[in-house]
Amino acid sequence: MEKKKNKKVFLKVVIIGDSGVGKTSLIHRYTSTRFLQDFKPTIGAEFSNKEVVINGKTVVAQIWDTAGQERYQSLGISFYRGADCCGIVFDRSDHSSFENLDTWKNAFLKHGAPKEEGTFPFLVIGNKSDLDDGSLVKERDAQQWCADNGNLEYIETSAKDNTSVEEAFTKLIEKGMEREKVNLVELPDRMSQKNKTVNLQRDVAKDVNRKPQKKKCC
């Protein structure tokens, strides 16, 4: 039993995107297989765990749901750290949210500070595909954007109709696992869980640099 437990892989998945594009709905659809009827703006951030078996490995994905309002980005920064993969969501019926993809990606790379900037696993998710009235963001445009930004993968989903939500998250997790293989050694259950807990502190990275100063004060 213990051996099995040790094989668990913990992944931190962060979902970002504009306000009201359906981040919470997507995550809710995936983790609890229901469509959230009572919409509420996410304030601060929330997370939910989901255990899945992918390629014979048990993966515990800690999926972080962040707030979309621009103002909350300063809070969100602390959640980006230590992410293994990142999903950027946009609303296909809202073109401005598609145009904001750039800023979201850059903000993540800047504040999340992953080791490999160029190859960090992103997945672009176009949500609300069910609202088909002809004015949706076209797949070609989205693919074009992805190609221009380091050959990212793109997927179209609908949290309402449950089209390829599962698929999207599986892809995300697989990508995260690939990255994990390269970078990290598997840790025992307890340790790895500890490492995966989230630091909500402000400017943790800066504090590390300030170590010597701090000693003086004390």
Added chain:
Amino acid sequence: MLQKTINKENFNNSNLPNSGLSTTDKSARNSGLQLQLKQRALQENYRKSIITRKNYSSAHSIDTSLERKPTKKMQLRSQGRSSQIPLRKAKSALSSKPKREVPKRISRMKSAGSNDNSGFTTNNKSLMSQLSFKKVKVSKKMLRESLKTTNQCRKKTDKKKGLHYHLKTNKTALSMSRTYIKKRQYEKVQKYYVSHVSYYQGHRKVRRGYRRSQLHLLNYHLNSEEHGKKKLSDPSPFTNKRVVSPNTVPKGEIMTDSTPGVRSKPIGSVLNISIENIDEESKFELSSEQAKPEETSEEEVDPEGNKERKEIKPLHSFNSPMKQPRNLFCNCPMEEGISYVCTYGYKWIKSCFKNYDFDQNLEAYNALVEISNNKEIVDEATTSQIQKDLVRTFQKIDIFVTDDMKDKLLRVLKALVAYDPYSGYTQGINFITAALVVHCEESVTFWLCTGLFEKYEIRDLYSNQFEGMHTRIDHFKVYLQKYLPQIHAKFEEACFQPEIYMMNWILTFMCSYIPLKWLTKYFDEFFKHGWDSFHAICLSIHDFLQPTILKCEDIGEMKDCVNKMKENRDTITKESHFFKKADIEGSQEPASFFTSTRSSSDFTAFQRTRDEDWEAIFDFYETYIERFGDK
């Protein structure tokens, strides 16, 4: 002791709102840090109050000016300041007429039809133009300087925070003995706390200045006939009209500072300019809300516009206040002769403002709504954000589903943004307004919100990268450690940080957690006890859930457990059972999900258990409030 007494005097002189200090001090007392903390805070404040009396511009610049060596810019700045001081003195000598003390904005607005004010304005008219002339020149330098210094100041406070936070995350620290860490943490919290008390003091002043400038803006708009049209063609109506006097300063320069595209810049410029004029102009603001706005404004705002202004009439005449029919949703009893609020609302508004005049404040609110329609003041992005959020606010309660209610809330929220664009709109405020609008009329909701924001410091939660929120969470952690050590230990063991859910609790001010029925009681208590009651309710929820929390195994379970009561709230579908059904025109049928999947018997049973839960929580709450009061 000496310092204390001096300090008190200083406070009275500088006439600052020290409510911030008192509330935070109170909570400090509870957590048992009292003596040390108080003394330190007092020392800090003493140091500041001395300096602030010299320099009104910005509190942040003061902070650093002590520790830095004078640079070129600093010298420039001090020169500018020295040019102000004699003028100010001269002015105070001139205004030998008896000054009335008007401590609060509302009472200021209420003091209608005063004669001595108009006399005052004519006497000092020429002086005024001189004053503002010199000041604008200074302010441009000072703006740049103070923006820099604020950043530096922020970094400094961050450093202080960093110390305390770093200790927690530091791996070597974790390997130390647990008790030692706790002790250290406690000390750090104390230090951090002290730094914040003074920080708030400074920050508050800046905002206060800005609020005054807002009233000016209001006055300007009240008196300009062509709303909207004029403003759109004129990129910066307020900076241009109000501060720049006819014979001064190339207008272009100021306007480049406040191009409408960049949001933060114009706010900064308006902010700084207005702060300098506080002393001189606060007198004039007295007249801004008075019965005869045309008379005073002629002399005050801009001599150029005199010809236009004479013909201008105020938006609504104050003699015939518009009385609206009652539009409340609660079943609470009503106060006699007042149709704007129920008894609860009346109590709340009384605790925020001493003399609240419903009719006049309705006028002021209407004017603000008018202003908020200007796209320069409330930009489209904000409006669309608010609209997005209103579709997601309490949508399981039928009174909030109607378009009418959404429009109402939109107006209130936009007016709030127009009232204080420096802070703007943040998600979470929508829940607070929605919770209040049940008991109050639209305009009262607005003013009640401003009261909450200013007197009870809710605005601080959202501003400045959520500084206030982090402070409150830290306070709560101290409380949690003290009153519920078991839960605290459990969280520590699992490395679970209460921030994750506390952020939501604080930023929505518990409005999205507590059911609507119980929110009434919660607000009632909050207006009585202030932030103590917030911490007490948080603690009592934890206390209520303690047995289940202690059983949890991992972080996810803990989080779900703490949010359990909230989910209870979410699953309830007919909250308005306790409230009247919305009977406004144009009300829509609630969405299909609204008619619940639960059967009615299920529903009532569920409701009963939920009410029992919340009764138990409020029982806990009372014991906590008592315990807070003891110490």
